[in-house]
Amino acid sequence: MEENKNNQVKTVAENAQQGGQNGGGAHGGRHRRRKHKNGNGGQAQNQGQNAQQNGQNAVRDSQNQAQAQNQAQNQNGNGNQGNKKNKNKQKQKNQNNQNNAKDSNKQNSKNNANKQEENRKDTYVYTLDGNLYINLTNKCSNACDFCVRNERTSYYGNYLWLRQGDPTVEKVIAAANGFGDLSRFKEVVFCGFGEPTYKVAEIVALCDHFHEKGLKTRLNTNGQGNLINKRDITPDLKNKIDFVNISLNASCVEKYQPICRSQYGEAGFAGMIDFAKLCRKNGIACRFSIVDCIGEDEVEACKRLAESIRIPLYVRKYITDS
Numbered sequence: 624m625e626e627n628k629n630n631q632v633k634t635v636a637e638n639a640q641q642g643g644q645n646g647g648g649a650h651g652g653r654h655r656r657r658k659h660k661n662g663n664g665g666q667a668q669n670q671g672q673n674a675q676q677n678g679q680n681a682v683r684d685s686q687n688q689a690q691a692q693n694q695a696q697n698q699n700g701n702g703n704q705g706n707k708k709n710k711n712k713q714k715q716k717n718q719n720n721q722n723n724a725k726d727s728n729k730q731n732s733k734n735n736a737n738k739q740e741e742n743r744k745d746t747y748v749y750t751l752d753g754n755l756y757i758n759l760t761n762k763c764s765n766a767c768d769f770c771v772r773n774e775r776t777s778y779y780g781n782y783l784w785l786r787q788g789d790p791t792v793e794k795v796i797a798a799a800n801g802f803g804d805l806s807r808f809k810e811v812v813f814c815g816f817g818e819p820t821y822k823v824a825e826i827v828a829l830c831d832h833f834h835e836k837g838l839k840t841r842l843n844t845n846g847q848g849n850l851i852n853k854r855d856i857t858p859d860l861k862n863k864i865d866f867v868n869i870s871l872n873a874s875c876v877e878k879y880q881p882i883c884r885s886q887y888g889e890a891g892f893a894g895m896i897d898f899a900k901l902c903r904k905n906g907i908a909c910r911f912s913i914v915d916c917i918g919e920d921e922v923e924a925c926k927r928l929a930e931s932i933r934i935p936l937y938v939r940k941y942i943t944d945s
Contacts, residue, residue: 747790748798749781755799755808755838757829758815759822760789764847764891766884767872769914772816783816792828799833810839810865820848823856830863841866846895850887857901864907869899871911871936874924899934910935 749756761784763770771778790798799805811833813819813826819842820826830840846869848856860867873879876892885891902909911929913922915938922938929936 743782745785745787745790746781746783746798747795748802749778749783750802750808751779751781753809755802755805755811756815757795757799757811757813757819758783758785758790758817759795759813759819759825760815760817761785762821763818763845764851764886765818765845766886767870768882768884769916778816785816789822792825792832795825795829796832805833805836805838808838810841812841812843813864814841814843818845818847818851820844820851820856823848823852823859827859827863839865841868843868843870844898845870845883845885846898847885847887847891849898849901850890850894855901857898857905857907860902861905861907867902867907867909868937869895869902869909869911869934871895871913871925871929873913873917874921874928878921896932900932903932903934910937912937912939914938915940 747758749758758781772783776782776784802808811829813829826842833840840863842860842864844867872883873892876889879885879892880889883891887894899909899911911925911934913925913936915922917925926936
């Protein structure tokens with residue numbers, strides 16, 4: 624297209640130049656016609672000059688027109704590039720806004736969850752399988768591999784981690800009264816996210832309260848209460864706790880300590896066996912319990928140990944989800 628414009632300009636210029644030459648021929652004839660009064664030589668010369676001037680003007684006009692068109696095309700191109708850049712900027716801005724909105728929503732959800740966690744009340748009493756459970760402490764002398772509190776924030780929907788400290792007897796009774804008529808429960812079980820025998824005095828007082836309500840009481844323990852309290856606590860539990868469940872977990876100390884990791888070391892296993900013997904001696908009904916995931920050979924070895932000291936053994940299923 625640009626080449627056609629240049630050819631047009633060239634043609635106009637050549638025509639103009641030819642016109643000028645023709646005017647020059649007329650100028651040459653001027654001498655021959657000077658003697659005539661009304662000669663046309665001067666007029667022809669002027670016409671040639673005018674034609675030449677017109678040709679030059681036409682060249683300039685064509686050049687100016689071509690330059691204007693090029694400028695317009697460049698402006699259009701720059702405009703398109705500008706529009707494209709603006710669109711890309713707007714697209715990036717929209718994407719940034721969306722990302723910021725997502726981050727804000729995530730942060731708000733996290734803040735709401737933290738706020739709910741902060742506002743959540745500690746659980747001192749909860750129900751499970753028709754029983755009333757008492758969560759007295761989170762302290763424990765063991766760190767068992769298979770403990771249900773490992774990597775759990777709740778137990779069957781009950782948040783048992785205590786953030787406000789261990790409850791008083793009065794707080795436990797108030798929480799229990801929130802469940803209405805307590806006679807519908809089979810028994811009261813002292814068991815939570817910790818070892819209950821850290822709170823012997825509270826256990827004794829609560830047993831008196833619940834016995835008055837006509838409820839049976841049970842203690843789930845790791846059997847290290849005498850080590851924890853540095854004395855024999857079985858006389859305190861007599862006539863207070865109706866049944867004691869002792870977590871045996873292994874048939875010997877060599878197998879017990881690697882999976883239960885008692886803070887008392889190997890003395891933890893021996894202390895647990897002595898506690899079971901003292902419960903039987905003081906007339907407190909008790910049993911050992913193990914989880915079924917320890918293997919058939921170990922289950923059989925635990926049975927032989929329990930029989931040797933005349934303590935019943937209960938094999939329970941391992942809780943995989945709560």
